[in-house]
Amino acid sequence: MYQELLDLLTEHLEKQDQLSKLTESQLLHQYGYSDVHSIDFIGRNEDANVTKLAQYLKMTRGAASKIVKRLQTQGLIDVYMREDNQKEKYYRLTKVGKCVFKEHEKRHQLWIKRDSQFLKNYSAIEIQYIKEFMKDYNHYLEEQIDIITKKD
Template identity: 50%
Template sequence: MSYSKLLIPKFKELYEKQDILTKLTSKEFLHGYGYSEIHCINLIGKLDNPNVTKLSSKLSMTRSAISKIIKKLLTKKAITSYKKKNNKKEIYYKLTEKGKVLFDEHLKRHSAWEERDRKFFQQLNNKDLETINNFLNEFNKYLEKQIIELNHKE
């Protein structure tokens, strides 16, 4: 059996278990928001003067896709829009009180996830950790290349 046939099902299982754990550990009020919406909220909470261009770049998504997410978040009252006094053309976004609660919960969830998994990695020896680190570096480079290629097709 080839390694790709062995590893791909393991990755599928890993992603599915991560998804189950995320759903089990997330607060009920996060359930009405998709992955992209929560990550958009996260960036709006972190960036200075976030706009569609900045968000699409950081999330590796098209401006059109970000605009759709923004529309949903505005409807759900998680964000609000504003313009700068010296630039009436560009539209920026900031979190509402509801959005700040979602932002904070997302950060807590990530911290809990990191702490949970840190316990596992502390059990591994340095040689295994180095091998895993090298593999993940290469796999992330591969995934980044795929993202860039797909973004250029749109």
């Protein structure tokens, strides 16, 4: 009984990945999920720092710091300090980072438009059941992540 649902979830993830590769530009292919979502966060938030980024991505500050270093090395973000706070490092997008940000936003809007059309086939009650299932499942997955990351 559960195996069929797990197989369907696996198929869903594989198809989402395939659709992403078919619909996004080559520019995004060279960056990982966490990289692109970090760029998105930095592009949307003034004075983004590693603590805020880690909270947004639901990961440790150490993991977020690694992403920030990688993005900086790739020339996607700049580091700066504010005059009123010379201890904290903040991040902003470079010209290249802004290109990745805009491409991701365009891709995200296409995804919303495409999948919203599909979801219109379901009633409000059915959507509510699906939402509850997804919230519960995501919460369960977060707990599993926490268990694993606390072991390390």
